[in-house]
Amino acid sequence: MSLKKDFKKYSLNTYARVGPVFVKGSGSWLWDGKGNKYLDLFPGWGVSILGHAHPAIAKVIAAQAKKLIHIPNNLYFKEQAALAKEIVLASFPSRVFFGNSGAEAVEGAIKISRLYSKEKYEVITMTDSFHGRTFAAMSATGQKKYKAKFKPILKGFKEVAFGNLAAFKKSLSKKTAAVILELIQGEGGVNVASRAYIKEIKKICQKKKILLIFDEVQTGMGRTGKLFCFQHYGVKPDIMLLSKGLGAGVPISAIVVSNKIAGLMQPGLHASTFGGSPLVTSASLAAFKVIKKEKLLNNVNRIGDYAVKRLKVLKNKFSLIEQIKGKGLMLGIELNCPAQPIFLKCLSKKLIINATHGNILRFMPALNVSRKEIDKGLDILEGVLSNS
Ligand SMILES: Cc1ncc(COP(=O)(O)O)c(C=O)c1O
Known part of the structure; x- marks a missing residue:
């Protein structure tokens, strides 16, 4: 209690x-x-x-x-180089900058967009997007509630x-x-972009020479x-942003910049003291x-498909479920009532999920979660919904 x-x-x-008060964890358990x-x-x-x-x-x-825990970024060390190579070979021809958080990656991407052209500086963002809490990332976020008290935004x-x-x-x-x-809005309610929409945006961006930035902080890894x-x-972006799962628990983010524009960054234009240290890059390499x-x-x-099947059964049973959304193990249940009380009831039954965007329950289990664990979690949720 103390x-x-x-x-x-003492904490803000x-x-x-x-x-x-949690003291330890293992796999999907705390x-x-x-x-x-x-x-x-x-x-x-x-993240985990x-x-x-x-x-x-x-x-x-x-x-x-x-x-070797830390070494500054004006010196060479092998772990960071190996991780940059791993990411590039797994994604698209590009070069990588490492930071510490999702918001930091967003900030860097916006700086690159300013380097791209003297005359062009506007950045299009999406309603219900979430890009972080630092100033430019917050300004890019398409949700009024995060910006209202910090006006004027950028x-x-x-x-x-x-x-x-x-x-x-x-x-x-x-x-x-x-x-x-x-591509799938996370915090904004697990909203999946259609293929046709993204393909069309890419076409327009190519034609008008607009940089296409995919924030994969949540959808990556x-x-x-x-x-x-x-x-x-x-569809390949010009810039991809990674964080959250990239380090399987340690703080790390990456700005993956396509070779076409990677030359815009030169020494002195951007930096991060802690970014991509041997400690975090070695953990990320191990995660890959x-x-x-x-x-x-x-x-x-496999487990994502199974979870969706079970969630659809719940949808047929409970009229408070509007729809099941998401892809893989990024899943949302849209309710026609506030999600926070359901989250709290699940917590009291020893199940941790998430409530976001008012009426969305969100699941992002570990990628190695088992069918048995999903069954256990959905059994608890079913019990909670029965009494809601
Ligand atoms: C898509 C997306 N971008 C950026 C961020 C910000 O990341 P961080 O909290 O590490 O700054 C988040 C965090 O939830 C996110 O989901």
């Missing part, structure tokens, strides 16, 4: 914390200090893609900590309705430098059943290895 009091007294009040076991189907807000305390990640971090961002091609076309001007979007979500769409070795993309597709 720990919760200390949080209240930015988070509405709930639940017990334990509180009293030995109670919780099923975590939203580990680390989508291999679940908690994966032995391969723990081993690499421990070994790396004994060798100029140069134009918001258009997600999925509406006509609105996108109408928003373009001679000043348009870039468009930033999530296997979350949707392919290593990167753009691979479902057959585990995804391959444990064939986790297959698991995401």
Whole structure:
């Protein structure tokens, strides 16, 4: 109890914390200090893609900590070079910059869009998008509630309705430098962009020489059943942003810049003290290895399909469910009522999921989650919905 009091007294009040005090985790499970076991189907807000305390990640971090934790980015070290190569070979011809968080990656991408052209500086963003809490990332975010108290926000961002091609076309001007979007909006409610929409945006961007930025902070690293979500769409971006699952738990982000424009960045224009340290890049390399070795993309597709089937059964049973949304293991249940009370009831039954965008329940389990764990979680949810 005194720990919760200390949080209240000494930590800035930015988070509405709930639940017990967690002390350890393993796979899709967390334990509180009293030995109670919780099923975590939203580990680390989508960060802990291999679940908690994966032995391969723990081993690499421990070994790396004994060798070299940090070294500045004006010196050479092998882990960062190896990770950049891994990402490039798995995505598209490009060069990579490493930072520490999703928002930091967004900031860097916006800086690149300014380098791209002197005359063009506008960035098109999407309604219900989420790009982070730093100033430019917040300005790019298409949700009023995050910006209302921080006006004036940065100029140069134009918001258009997600999925509406006509609105996108109408928003373009001679000043348009870039468009930033999530192929599947996460925090904004698990909204999946259609293939036709993305293909058309790509065509327009190519024709008008507008940079296409895919924010894959949440959809990257296997979350949707392919290593990167753009691979479902057959459309390559000019810039891809990664974070969350990239380090399987350690803070790391990447700006993946296509070779066509990578030359815009030169020494002195951008930097990050901690970005891509030996510690975090070695953990990320280990995560890539585990995804391959444990064939986790297959698991995401198999378990994702299974979860959707079960969720559809729940939809038929409960009239408060409007629709099931998402792809792979990025799933949302749209309710016709607030989602937070359902999230809290699930937590009281020792199931961790997420409530977002008012009425959306969200699941982003570890990529190695089992069918049995999904069954257990959905059984708990079913019980909660029965009493709601
Ligand atoms: C798509 C997307 N972009 C950017 C961010 C911001 O990431 P961070 O909180 O690491 O700054 C998030 C976080 O949820 C996100 O989902």
